[in-house]
Each structure stands twice: as C-alpha cells, then as structure tokens.
Amino acid sequence: MTTFTLADLEGIVAERAKADPSQSWTAKLVAAGQGKAAKKLGEEAVETVIAAIEGDRAALTSEAADLLYHLMVVLKIGGVALQEVLEELEGRTRQSGLAEKAGRQNG
Numbered sequence: 001m002t003t004f005t006l007a008d009l010e011g012i013v014a015e016r017a018k019a020d021p022s023q024s025w026t027a028k029l030v031a032a033g034q035g036k037a038a039k040k041l042g043e044e045a046v047e048t049v050i051a052a053i054e055g056d057r058a059a060l061t062s063e064a065a066d067l068l069y070h071l072m073v074v075l076k077i078g079g080v081a082l083q084e085v086l087e088e089l090e091g092r093t094r095q096s097g098l099a100e101k102a103g104r105q106n107g
C-alpha cells in the first residue's frame, strides 16, 4: 500500500509551479492562469463522471487521479491550502450531509 498523500501531491505542485513552463505541465498551467487550469479540472471531472457511469474501474482510477492532480493545481493558483479544505471537511463531520442540506434549505 502506498504512503503517498494529497499533501505530498500539494508539495510537488508547489515545487513544479516554479519550474520552466516548457519543462513542466504544472508550470505551464500556472502560467496559463486559473481560466485554463479550471477548464482542465472541469474536463477531468467530466471524464471521471463518464468512467464512473460506464463502470470502467481502471478508467475511474486514472481519471480520478487526473482530477485530484488538477484540483491541487487549481487550489494552488487560487491560493487555497489543502489544509483549509481539510478543515472545511472536518467541520462537516459534526453532522450528516442530509442534515446539512436540510439546514441550507430551511435557512
């Protein structure tokens, strides 16, 4: 089992963001800006959805990896640390998703 984490990926993205765009996909995306990076994220999301609906396990694994990588790039450009996302998720552990949804609809 791998010990690789999203925090490791965040570190790689932060490091490669400083590279020469001709040598790094990460640096190329960062140089292109959030519009391009977010569009790639959307494409990967759609490809993940298709793999999931088709029940293609190998494709789902691969597309989910692409999705998480591009999410890390978008977070980097957006100036949002992974830790902030994890804190948001941790805050939601206090109630179920259904209770949270009901609270929003009533509020």
Ligand SMILES: N=c1c2ncn([C@@H]3O[C@H](COP(=O)(O)OP(=O)(O)OP(=O)(O)O)[C@@H](O)[C@H]3O)c2ncn1[C@@H]1O[C@H](COP(=O)(O)O)[C@@H](O)[C@H]1O
Binding pocket: 012, 013, 016, 023, 024, 025, 026, 027, 065, 066, 069
């Ligand atoms: N995990 C990834 C990763 N996943 C996907 N990709 C790249 O995402 C790109 C877009 O995927 P597509 O399938 O859309 O490919 P494409 O058709 O070439 O895209 P377009 O040029 O058409 O937009 C591809 O070039 C993939 O190589 C990634 N690129 C980098 N990483 C990680 O980032 C590290 C640093 O990479 P560089 O920044 O390239 O040095 C790597 O060692 C990995 O750990």
